[in-house]
Amino acid sequence: xxxxxxxxxxSLPPLLYAGVVFTVPLTLLSFACGLSLGFVSALIRLYGAxxxxxxxxxxxxxxxxxxxxxxxxxxxxxxxxxxIVFDPFPAAxxxxxxxxxxxxxxxxxxxxxxxxxxQWEAAYSIGMNWxxxxxxxxxxxxARIAVPPLSNTFISLIKDTSLxxxxxxxxxxxxxxxIASVTYEPLILxxxxxxxxxxxxxxxxxxxxxxxxxFGQHMQRTGGPA
Amino acid sequence: xxxxxxxxxxxxxxxxxxGVDLTIAEGSVTALIGPSGSGKSTLLRCVNLLEQPQxxxxxxxxxxxxxxxxxxxxxxxxxxxxRQTGMVxxxxxxxxxxxxxxxxxxxxxxxxxxxxxxxxxxxxxxxxKVGMEHKADAWPNTLSGGQQQRVAIARALAPxxxxxxxxxxxxALDPELSGEVxxxxxQLAREGMTMLMATHDLRLAASIANEVxxxxxxxLIESGTPQRIFKSPSHPRTxxxxxxxxxxxxxx
Numbered sequence: 001x002x003x004x005x006x007x008x009x010x011s012l013p014p015l016l017y018a019g020v021v022f023t024v025p026l027t028l029l030s031f032a033c034g035l036s037l038g039f040v041s042a043l044i045r046l047y048g049a050x051x052x053x054x055x056x057x058x059x060x061x062x063x064x065x066x067x068x069x070x071x072x073x074x075x076x077x078x079x080x081x082x083x084i085v086f087d088p089f090p091a092a093x094x095x096x097x098x099x100x101x102x103x104x105x106x107x108x109x110x111x112x113x114x115x116x117x118x119q120w121e122a123a124y125s126i127g128m129n130w131x132x133x134x135x136x137x138x139x140x141x142x143a144r145i146a147v148p149p150l151s152n153t154f155i156s157l158i159k160d161t162s163l164x165x166x167x168x169x170x171x172x173x174x175x176x177x178x179i180a181s182v183t184y185e186p187l188i189l190x191x192x193x194x195x196x197x198x199x200x201x202x203x204x205x206x207x208x209x210x211x212x213x214x215f216g217q218h219m220q221r222t223g224g225p226a
Numbered sequence: 227x228x229x230x231x232x233x234x235x236x237x238x239x240x241x242x243x244x245g246v247d248l249t250i251a252e253g254s255v256t257a258l259i260g261p262s263g264s265g266k267s268t269l270l271r272c273v274n275l276l277e278q279p280q281x282x283x284x285x286x287x288x289x290x291x292x293x294x295x296x297x298x299x300x301x302x303x304x305x306x307x308x309r310q311t312g313m314v315x316x317x318x319x320x321x322x323x324x325x326x327x328x329x330x331x332x333x334x335x336x337x338x339x340x341x342x343x344x345x346x347x348x349x350x351x352x353x354x355k356v357g358m359e360h361k362a363d364a365w366p367n368t369l370s371g372g373q374q375q376r377v378a379i380a381r382a383l384a385p386x387x388x389x390x391x392x393x394x395x396x397x398a399l400d401p402e403l404s405g406e407v408x409x410x411x412x413q414l415a416r417e418g419m420t421m422l423m424a425t426h427d428l429r430l431a432a433s434i435a436n437e438v439x440x441x442x443x444x445x446l447i448e449s450g451t452p453q454r455i456f457k458s459p460s461h462p463r464t465x466x467x468x469x470x471x472x473x474x475x476x477x478x
Contacts, residue, residue, distance in 0.1 A: 125313035126333035
């Protein structure tokens with residue numbers, strides 16, 4: 001086995017370990033929290049009282065208009081100056097969740113809006129209340145349209161979690177940096193790191209296609225339910 | 227019995243319904259006719275309060291809701307009223323993410339909290355009635371317009387409403403397809419289903435309604451049997467409107 005391949009092989013376990021223990025949980029948790037935040041923000045934008053709408057618009061404006069890296073630094077290195085101290089992982093989680101929340105709120109608002117008004121009326125006409133209509137009629141249709149844009153956000157997030165390295169979270173990229181600094185082989189290590197990220201996002205893209213098929217069953221021209 | 231009293235409805239500055247009174251007897255079929263923008267659709271949608279009037283009273287069966295411009299109606303009363311009405315829309319509005327059978331079962335499961343077995347049984351029964359049981363497992367977008375509208379009728383009938391509201395039920399269909407929908411509605415009328423429909427399809431109005439109501443500019447101009455309204459209207463505006471439709475179809 002050539003040296004470069006041996007180095008890659010030997011560093012695979014620590015990199016994968018960092019991926020499974022830090023990158024994946026950080027990604028999934030941030031996406032779950034961010035999506036919930038985005039959903040609530042979208043509902044406020046669509047149906048909320050004026051002052052709340054203003055708060056949400058301000059939040060989205062602020063998060064989308066400033067670099068993620070700066071936000072992470074503010075949370076982890078800045079807030080301790082005013083007595084708010086987070087461990088690295090929670091700090092990263094908060095930063096990513098706020099970010100995902102801002103971006104997905106716009107997507108969710110748009111897809112809920114995209115479901116024809118007549119679908120609300122049909123739901124109301126058979127006696128549903130607002131919550132039932134939203135849950136049973138509007139959201140399933142909105143979800144189908146939302147899968148591609150939300151998948152985009154999700155795949156970006158997997159890669160963005162590498163920024164957590166600067167908050168000392170020992171995720172994939174930080175593990176790679178550590179190994180590169182003792183082996184002096186940055187080209188090999190960072191190539192391997194890139195491949196690992198590529199692997200992770202490919203798996204998730206495949207999952208996205210499954211979701212699209214699932215939500216889009218009724219768009220097929222033939223046949224009954226799966 | 228369905229009763230609308232002194233209904234006033236504005237869209238912004240536009241006065242769409244001007245103190246309209248309408249009473250519909252149990253078991254009767256009433257057709258609302260009139261030019262576009264006369265308010266017939268809006269009046270129909272006031273019955274299940276998809277449009278809420280600024281003033282007036284809406285009574286469906288044992289539920290009565292009064293509007294006086296202050297606030298929204300009580301949610302439970304609104305719910306109770308809607309559960310006594312079924313509605314058929316011009317462009318069907320089936321739930322595209324549910325099969326034909328699921329569309330009909332939806333209200334029974336979600337609103338009436340029936341068991342799946344019981345809801346399924348009832349839904350299949352209704353699909354038979356409208357001649358769509360062979361498509362029970364199909365997706366709505368694989369059906370013709372006439373088939374979709376028949377499924378929509380079954381969905382509206384599922385919770386056994388006191389009145390079936392039809393908003394231009396045949397307007398999105400070509401004559402051939404509208405025939406099959408008219409046939410289903412005629413059968414329901416024969417069985418004593420109370421119906422209120424907004425339509426400019428004279429064949430529909432003339433062949434199954436026993437009361438025709440002519441509206442213009444948000445006011446009720448004249449009402450009577452189809453024979454009287456179409457053959458010998460007493461109001462000149464009714465006569466003028468009916469004459470524009472002459473030759474389109476010969477009322478029976």
